[in-house]
Amino acid sequence: MFALVDCNNFYASCERVFRPDLIGKPIVVLSNNDGCVIARSNEAKTIGVPMGAPAFKHEGLFKEHNIQVFSANFALYGDMSQRVMSILGEYSPEMEIYSIDEAFLKLEGFEKFNLQEYGQQIQCKVVKWTGIPISVGIAPTKALAKVANRIAKKFPDKTNSVYLIDTEEKRIKALKWLKIEDVWGIGWQHAKRLKAIKVNSAFDFIQLNDAWVKKNMSIVGLRLKHDLQGIPTLDLETLQPKKNIATTRSFEKNYTELEQLKERITTFAVSCAEKLRKQNSCCNTIMVFIHTNELREELPQYSRNIVVKLPFPTNSNIELAKFANDALEKIFKKGFYYKKAGVIVMDFSPKNIKQLKLFENCNPKHVPLMQAIDKINASFGQQKIKLASQDLKRVWKMKQERLSPRYTTKLDEIITIHL
DNA sequence: TCTGGGGTCCTAGGACCC
DNA sequence: TCTGGGGTCCTAGGACCC
Secondary structure: OEEEEEEOOHHHHHHHHOOHHHOOOOEEEEOHHHOEEEEEOHHHHHHOOOOOOEHHHOHHHHHHOOOEEEEOOHHHHHHHHHHHHHHHHHHOOEEEEEEOOEEEEEOOOOOOOOHHHHHHHHHHHHHHHHOOOEEEEEEOOHHHHHHHHHHHHHOHHHHOOEEEOOOHHHHHHHHHHOEHHHOOOOOHHHHHHHHHOOOOEHHHHHHOOHHHHHHHHHHHHHHHHHHHOOOOOOOOOOOOOOOEEEEEEEEEEEEOOHHHHHHHHHHHHHHHHHHHHHOOEEEEEEEEEEEEOOOOOOOOOOEEEEEEEEEEEEOOHHHHHHHHHHHHHHHOOOOOOEEEEEEEEEEEEEOOOOOOOOOOOOOOOHHHHHHHHHHHHHHHOOOOOOOOOOOOOOOOOOOOOOEOOOOOOOHHHOOOOOO
16 A cells, blocks of 8 residues: 655645744745735635735735735745654655645555554654654555545645545545546646546546557656556656656846856756756756746747757856856857746756766866865855856845744744743 | 668657656 | 646657668
8 A cells, every 4th residue: 555645735834833923814925026815724725725826916815815925935845844754754664745834645555554553653743853744645546645635625624634545446436526626637728628628527537548648748648547447557766866856946037248147047057057056967968048037028029048058067056157148149149138047957967977088077176175175165154155157245035025033943033932 | 664671870849747 | 907837648640760
């Protein structure tokens, strides 16, 4: 059996842990730049705040219902996630951390256990130790565990937030209940096509023949079908080093000058380099992109990306910044209002294996230099040491008007209790 | 005049997830 | 005035190899 543990309204719940006065009140969390709604408490969902809603369009609704609005505080959410995951890890020798707020546990050899009770134990401990409410779905396959989890979340009172699919009857009933667009792995496009041929539920989906599914939805769709039929097809996935790493941002205002974009691209490249060093990789290829605001149709639009093969693998701030800036110059055009840019690094090789080239090579001096920079930035706070071409005065700031303190990762911002 | 068979690698685009 | 960020996998088709 597999268990899928999912934190309820994770970001909103994290905020509420440190603001118990907000229990029972509506909360939303916004994306970077205070752009869109990316998390909602149940109360906010009930009021009708849509997922992904642009904040500026809903200010009225927020005020009217006294909805508490938070800027995204990823330092807090990341740390809370680790706490939850470390507890979950105690409940099975095999765990897959699927996302910041979800994990699969493999329950092999648990035949003698009462899994309903076991799920309840997990649920109680996570709430008690972290304050984060969770839902648990348990079933013979991963896709069915997802379904079970959905039921637990939808009917918390009836299920005590733990639902078990352990009989054929329950499986069929659950699949008939689940709408096709809510099936894990069925996105917007496939849902549309499936509904067009009268496939409206997960149950309808598993009635399709394999050949059709394979032809129209590829092997991925077919695996999903089998998993939903109760044939274990998807197994836990072990943590793999990343294959791509990206740092991309929207700007709080439009940029028009090459120099402004250069500063951003340099900072993004440095951030990618840091992430590369964390997983002991070097990259062989980078992509740089810039584009104008697609939502402002009245303005002239421009959007381009460029992929550059590097002459040698590197994870040096200095080298990546240089290659990224050279790339930027190739695609930059004057006369546009740029709203977003990013750097993506790919095609990795392990940092130790380097093909030595006769004429071009990474600068070996950068290795100890980067180690020193990482060490200093680790002890004195992020970005204490920067390249001169980065924004030294921190002119660039994300819009974060309603940021909560980093309660758990910054001593100055630790929670205070008034007795 | 006739024009095989079997591969690999790369890329762009499409689909999906949180 | 203001609309997020970061990933994965699969397939088809073209270039190229022998």
